[in-house]
Amino acid sequence: MGLFIAQILTGLANAGALFMVASGLSLIFGVTRVVNFAHGSFYMLGAYVGYSLMQVLPGMVGFWGAILLAGIIVGLIGVIVEICVLRPVYSAPELFQLVATFGVILVIQDLALMIWGPQDLLGPRAPGLKGVIRIMGEPVPQYDIALIVITPFVAIALWYLITKTRVGTLVRAATQDREMVSALGVNQAWLFTGVFFLGCALAGLGGALQLPKGGADLLMDFTILGSVFVVVVIGGMGSLPGAYLAAVIISVLNVFGVTYAPQSTLVLMFVVMVIVLMFRPFGLLGKEEIAGEHGQVGEPERPIKPAGNRMRLLVAAGLLILGLLPFYSGNFAVVLVTDIMIFCLFAASLHFMLGQGGLVSFGHAAFFGGGAYAAALFVTYADTPMELALVLAPICAGLAAIVIGWVCLRSTGVYFAMLTLAFGQLLWSLAFQWGDVTGGDDGLVNIWPSDWASDNDVYYYIAFVLCIGGILLLRQAAHAPFGYAMRAARDSARQAEAMGINTKRIQWVAFTFAGIMAGLAGGLFVFSKGSIFPNELETARSFDALIVVFLGGVKTLSGGWVGAAFFEGIKDYLTRFEYWRLALGLSIIFVVILGPEGIVGSLRKAGERFGILKVPEDAT
Amino acid sequence: MLEVKDVNSFYGKAHVLNDLNFRVDAGTVVALLGRNGAGKTTTMKSIMQLVKPRSGTVTYKGQNITGWPSHKVARDGLGYVPEERRIFTQLTVLENLEVGRQPPRDGSTTWTETMVFDLFPNLAERRNNLGKALSGGEQQMLTIARTLMGNPAFILLDEPSEGIAPVIVEQMARVILQLKSEGLTVLLSEQNLHFAQAVADGVVIIEHGTQKFVGSLSELQAHPEIRDQYLSV
Numbered sequence: 001m002g003l004f005i006a007q008i009l010t011g012l013a014n015a016g017a018l019f020m021v022a023s024g025l026s027l028i029f030g031v032t033r034v035v036n037f038a039h040g041s042f043y044m045l046g047a048y049v050g051y052s053l054m055q056v057l058p059g060m061v062g063f064w065g066a067i068l069l070a071g072i073i074v075g076l077i078g079v080i081v082e083i084c085v086l087r088p089v090y091s092a093p094e095l096f097q098l099v100a101t102f103g104v105i106l107v108i109q110d111l112a113l114m115i116w117g118p119q120d121l122l123g124p125r126a127p128g129l130k131g132v133i134r135i136m137g138e139p140v141p142q143y144d145i146a147l148i149v150i151t152p153f154v155a156i157a158l159w160y161l162i163t164k165t166r167v168g169t170l171v172r173a174a175t176q177d178r179e180m181v182s183a184l185g186v187n188q189a190w191l192f193t194g195v196f197f198l199g200c201a202l203a204g205l206g207g208a209l210q211l212p213k214g215g216a217d218l219l220m221d222f223t224i225l226g227s228v229f230v231v232v233v234i235g236g237m238g239s240l241p242g243a244y245l246a247a248v249i250i251s252v253l254n255v256f257g258v259t260y261a262p263q264s265t266l267v268l269m270f271v272v273m274v275i276v277l278m279f280r281p282f283g284l285l286g287k288e289e290i291a292g293e294h295g296q297v298g299e300p301e302r303p304i305k306p307a308g309n310r311m312r313l314l315v316a317a318g319l320l321i322l323g324l325l326p327f328y329s330g331n332f333a334v335v336l337v338t339d340i341m342i343f344c345l346f347a348a349s350l351h352f353m354l355g356q357g358g359l360v361s362f363g364h365a366a367f368f369g370g371g372a373y374a375a376a377l378f379v380t381y382a383d384t385p386m387e388l389a390l391v392l393a394p395i396c397a398g399l400a401a402i403v404i405g406w407v408c409l410r411s412t413g414v415y416f417a418m419l420t421l422a423f424g425q426l427l428w429s430l431a432f433q434w435g436d437v438t439g440g441d442d443g444l445v446n447i448w449p450s451d452w453a454s455d456n457d458v459y460y461y462i463a464f465v466l467c468i469g470g471i472l473l474l475r476q477a478a479h480a481p482f483g484y485a486m487r488a489a490r491d492s493a494r495q496a497e498a499m500g501i502n503t504k505r506i507q508w509v510a511f512t513f514a515g516i517m518a519g520l521a522g523g524l525f526v527f528s529k530g531s532i533f534p535n536e537l538e539t540a541r542s543f544d545a546l547i548v549v550f551l552g553g554v555k556t557l558s559g560g561w562v563g564a565a566f567f568e569g570i571k572d573y574l575t576r577f578e579y580w581r582l583a584l585g586l587s588i589i590f591v592v593i594l595g596p597e598g599i600v601g602s603l604r605k606a607g608e609r610f611g612i613l614k615v616p617e618d619a620t
Numbered sequence: 621m622l623e624v625k626d627v628n629s630f631y632g633k634a635h636v637l638n639d640l641n642f643r644v645d646a647g648t649v650v651a652l653l654g655r656n657g658a659g660k661t662t663t664m665k666s667i668m669q670l671v672k673p674r675s676g677t678v679t680y681k682g683q684n685i686t687g688w689p690s691h692k693v694a695r696d697g698l699g700y701v702p703e704e705r706r707i708f709t710q711l712t713v714l715e716n717l718e719v720g721r722q723p724p725r726d727g728s729t730t731w732t733e734t735m736v737f738d739l740f741p742n743l744a745e746r747r748n749n750l751g752k753a754l755s756g757g758e759q760q761m762l763t764i765a766r767t768l769m770g771n772p773a774f775i776l777l778d779e780p781s782e783g784i785a786p787v788i789v790e791q792m793a794r795v796i797l798q799l800k801s802e803g804l805t806v807l808l809s810e811q812n813l814h815f816a817q818a819v820a821d822g823v824v825i826i827e828h829g830t831q832k833f834v835g836s837l838s839e840l841q842a843h844p845e846i847r848d849q850y851l852s853v
Contacts, residue, residue: 166718166721169711169715169718169719170719172708172710172711172715173708173711173715173716173719175710176708176709176710176711177706177708179670179690180702180706180708181719182670182689182690182691182694183668183670183690183691183694183700183702184691184694184700184719184720184722184766184767184770185691185694185695185720185722185770186691186719187689187691187692188691189689
């Protein structure tokens with residue numbers, strides 16, 4: 001009994017930081033409609049800034065002062081980000097804002113590395129609260145009790161601010177109709193900035209508060225992001241009490257998980273989430289989310305047309321050059337291009353459902369890594385030959401996509417995106433924690449191609465045929481009636497429904513098809529590398545794909561693989577620099593603001609300007 | 621008081637307003653008439669700078685407000701009452717009024733909740749109800765009341781009689797005349813000529829975003845052929 005209570009108390013204490021980060025995220029989303037991916041980074045900054053301040057400020061007053069100051073400083077950093085990065089892209093489609101905040105993550109990661117170095121920092125203990133108190137014989141840290149007391153106060157203060165004050169009323173009004181609020185004389189720009197300050201300050205506060213329990217490290221940003229999304233989704237977007245409730249549920253569950261089922265702690269969280277969403281698609285206390293407002297960047301979308309003769313000739317020439325590669329270049333290039341082609345297929349599969357179907361998935365790595373793990377598991381446990389494994393990989397990924405798609409497609413927009421992310425995390429935690437089967441962090445090794453294909457050149461041709469074939473197939477689907485239906489469902493779901501298109505089924509099939517292709521890429525990947533590790537399932541991998549799709553150009557048909565080829569091509573060179581994340585993050589932000597059409601879109605524009613390409617008649 | 625000069629507005633590539641030219645004198649009520657899709661709402665939004673005119677100017681009290689942010693236009697005394705009753709449905713009546721509240725401005729009435737409830741007694745009973753619980757007519761009253769809380773000197777009323785019961789339309793007409801008698805200037809857009817005739821001094825008729833008639837109400841009444849050509853009666 002004593003242990004039981006002690007564990008509940010620990011869970012309640014852990015809920016504090018989680019609640020603060022989640023409520024900040026929820027608040028920012030409610031008003032600005034931006035899912036702030038960088039929210040985990042602000043949490044991390046809160047921990048680092050708090051740590052540094054605690055070194056300088058002595059005693060109990062210094063400790064709590066440092067926490068408060070950390071919150072304020074992080075809030076101000078948030079203001080800088082809002083003004084410089086987000087203001088220019090508020091009217092852009094959701095994806096642009098997401099990618100921009102992802103750029104912010106990279107920048108903050110490297111800045112933190114520059115300032116605080118790579119080593120983990122151990123948080124100082126709270127002065128005056130270093131001991132434990134005994135509850136029914138079980139020790140409970142005094143600091144935990146302090147957290148349990150503080151969190152509801154923060155929650156109530158926040159609730160009061162939002163429901164009882166003029167500012168809160170304006171915030172709630174803006175959540176519903178921004179344009180109207182501004183027409184009534186409220187300066188939205190500053191309202192947005194204010195909300196961003198508050199949201200980021202909460203994240204910073206959360207980061208600083210958990211210092212004595214967890215310290216500060218460079219992985220905190222992504223670690224908390226998954227949990228925060230789960231909390232927001234379970235609690236209901238925009239609901240403060242919901243965020244608190246969900247944070248408590250998840251934290252308590254985690255504590256019990258650690259004790260009774262240490263290998264399933266991460267999985268548990270996602271299972272709970274899926275169950276909640278089955279019964280309450282908008283979270284425990286959430287309301288139905290009205291789809292975010294979408295603006296147009298630049299010109300309206302162009303109709304998709306089959307490639308002209310000149311373009312076909314160009315592609316054929318490119319394929320010829322690619323096909324003869326092993327004859328005129330060395331081993332290094334052959335292996336590199338194999339990797340590039342695999343990544344291109346992966347990106348093209350995401351681009352297919354994102355560009356054509358409007359399904360922004362944050363967890364596409366689940367199918368890439370899933371396919372790779374499926375192949376590796378068959379090889380390891382059933383001695384499956386490569387040929388069969390390469391068939392089974394996409395099938396398994398496809399089956400996973402059928403199940404995951406069924407759950408995720410019950411929601412739309414942000415909920416869909418967060419659900420896919422959560423499923424990605426679920427598969428990652430399976431691979432990471434189920435060590436007996438998946439090898440855990442050590443991964444699965446010795447997954448080599450069959451003898452006849454073990455030569456790099458031969459494997460190159462296998463990858464060449466399958467990847468190019470896959471990409472062409474995806475492209476073909478966009479030109480087929482199925483592609484028309486996908487675009488109809490993307491642009492106007494209700495009208496498509498009224499015309500007799502079963503939009504949910506179309507999206508489900510598209511999701512599965514994309515999953516199959518990603519699985520194929522994963523299968524090819526594992527035999528190319530000879531091993532597979534959980535990081536291929538990480539959220540960061542999903543983001544890689546999102547970013548290349550974005551850089552390539554969402555609104556173009558070839559944006560996926562072009563972006564992937566470009567990114568993978570320069571990555572090898574880029575990652576030699578110490579602070580390559582900073583450079584990449586900054587360039588992503590610049591692209592979002594300055595060249596939102598991506599590589600393919602910008603090239604096309606340039607081509608038209610210089611008369612190399614014909615300007616379509618309907619685009620005058 | 622308000623002058624719209626050579627205004628052209630676009631949605632993307634679609635040319636919606638074509639060289640609009642009209643003025644509204646202080647203390648008058650002008651009706652902007654036209655069929656559905658004629659560009660009435662876009663005209664309103666172009667004045668509020670919710671749609672930024674691509675060319676031309678909007679002058680208010682002698683000041684060129686073209687290109688201003690909308691909140692600044694509102695703070696300058698232009699109150700906007702949108703069509704389709706865009707109230708905040710998740711907020712209570714009192715909270716809706718709070719969002720509209722602006723500090724007192726020189727030379728205009730300073731509105732309070734009490735005054736607003738005197739004007740619209742129905743709202744007083746429902747002050748703590750959520751916006752979504754109100755009837756269509758009550759929602760229309762709330763949009764006007766909310767705008768009044770910003771103490772405007774000039775009100776833009778977008779289709780106030782659209783989709784509400786006749787008895788409330790009558791009440792709306794009385795309210796507009798009362799506001800006018802208190803010194804407010806009004807530009808209202810309407811498809812309903814009868815309603816406009818009850819309240820307006822001047823008339824502007826537009827079709828396909830182009831101005832077809834500008835004049836006083838009596839001038840329009842003297843030319844029934846114009847009415848028949850551009851308005852569905």
